[in-house]
Amino acid sequence: MKKPLLQVNHLTKKFGGLTANHDISFQVFEQEILSVIGPNGAGKSTLFKLISSFLRTTSGEIIFDGNKISNLAPHIVARMGIVRTFQETTIFKNMTVRESVVVAHHIRAKANLFGYFLGTSTARAEEKEFARSADEILDFLQLSSLANEVASNLPQGHLRALGIAIGLASNPKILLLDEPFAGMNHDETMQMVELVRKVRDRGVTILLVEHDMAAVMRISDRIIVLNFGEKIAEGTPAEIQENEQVIEAYLGKEEDLVGLYTC
Amino acid sequence: MGLIIMQNKKILFTALFLIFVLVIIPSLIVMTSRWDLYYTLSSVALLAIASAGVWLTFYIGRINIGQGAFALVGGYVTAILITKAGFSFWLALPFSGLFAAFISVLIGLPILRLRGVYFAMITLVLTEVGRLSALALPITNGAKGISNIPLPGELSFAGITIIPDFASFENPRMAFYYLASVLMILCFATLYRLSNSRLGHLCRSMQQNEELTSSIGVNIAAIRIIIFALSSFMGGIGGSIFAVMSQSIYPSSFQVADSINFMLNCFLGGLGYVFGPMLGTVVLYFGWDLLFQTGKYQMLIYSSLLIISMLVLPNGLLSIRLSGRKKS
């Protein structure tokens, strides 16, 4: 049996009286695409923020590569290789695409900031390397033609790609994608699915949260279903589609239900 | 090719600027015997240094209306070290900057988590706290302040005089002018280098989105502290020289109005440009003086012009000249 890259053990998060995540446990294996689905307010984003340490856990623990990472500072977790992209298409608005991706290489910097200030040879060599790597990532995500565009001018689909490019720049082992397909039409979604697969094929493990059932069923190796903060099911797309509890949780949400059956 | 031309242009501009500040202005003063201008221009240079610090905190997305407090700290530390502990000014100067920076780290740790109007308000209160502390503490001598601070003595190294005793100059004001303008040049050179280095890029990222910046592995808390300390260091240096130049320091030497002016200097010059605070300081300082003739309407006209310029030029005065270039 493969060793898990990430282990979530009995994770609970309370906001005052509200339990957003309750006793959630699961494992993520290397190079898989694991999706977390669930109705609005089920606690998916909260789970992501706990894993990337943007929120403190109430109880339970998160183990990455054998080390406990829950409640470390977010930049430390990012440095260990868990990098999140953002739901709200959060980007560096006034920077160009290329600048954003270059600056996102910070994790890889070995020279310290003072070295960069003085322009030591290590620092200059690194800047060159970051620029090269940024171009490679932009090329990989088909953003090269937009490299000098200011980020806030990008259309939505490209913004998501930019979010992923920023994530890739920090050389993640696990990339957390929060609703990468939200607001996209069918064609855009299918392109994004391809892109996420390509990223996985680079060796990056993908954990994603998503509403779009059709896309989730298509892309995922395994799926975890949350409802009211609890994990109610886990399995392959085929298993999830058969699961009574999952169907029940989605009852009354016709669009999602359709998605559940059409693929 | 374009890059080389731009490089050459930069070197040319820098050289012209240095010649203007260090040769042409002093020559003009000598020719016209307007010795008072030395004092005026030294003040402008010191205010520009303090404003540069405020610009740095803008750079990480924080509106800083507390620079007056750090200038006051710098002034008092210098005054106390020189008059009570017998320090040389040349030792008191860096010490004052470092002390202001140290205080800013202590204060910054809790308050730098705040953003927007909350941070601005806290720093505004800080300026007032600075003034009140200077009034209340025994060591600062209350409202009477500390006066009769001696002029800077000789700075020597291994028996060789680097800077002569200011009192030995026929016109100590000229010495202050050179001191203030050289430090201002160093300060803006540092700012320029910083903004073009990785630290500057990270500051810009933080200004736009702190969460995203920490998600790419940046210790944003550390960078906020570094920048705030650097900012306050500049405030402390400005205040220190101000104290020895006017040979006195009072609780009212730097107050809320000064803190606000430092901020306005940055706004007016342009937050997007390293040299914005310098230009802003010059324009605001002399603009205010020029309006002196208008008597009781001075404040009204001054404020109106300021509001209009911010409406017409939201990116500051420097955006006029640079607007054509920026896009390319």
Ligand SMILES: Nc1ncnc2c1ncn2[C@@H]1O[C@H](COP(=O)(O)OP(=O)(O)O)[C@@H](O)[C@H]1O
């Ligand atoms: N910072 C917070 N403070 C208080 N309640 C929160 C916070 N973040 C999320 N919640 C609540 O936790 C629940 C789960 O939210 P979330 O994880 O965003 O759900 P999802 O992403 O699945 O739609 C919701 O009821 C939400 O209102």
Ligand SMILES: [Mg+2]
């Ligand atoms: Mg969500």
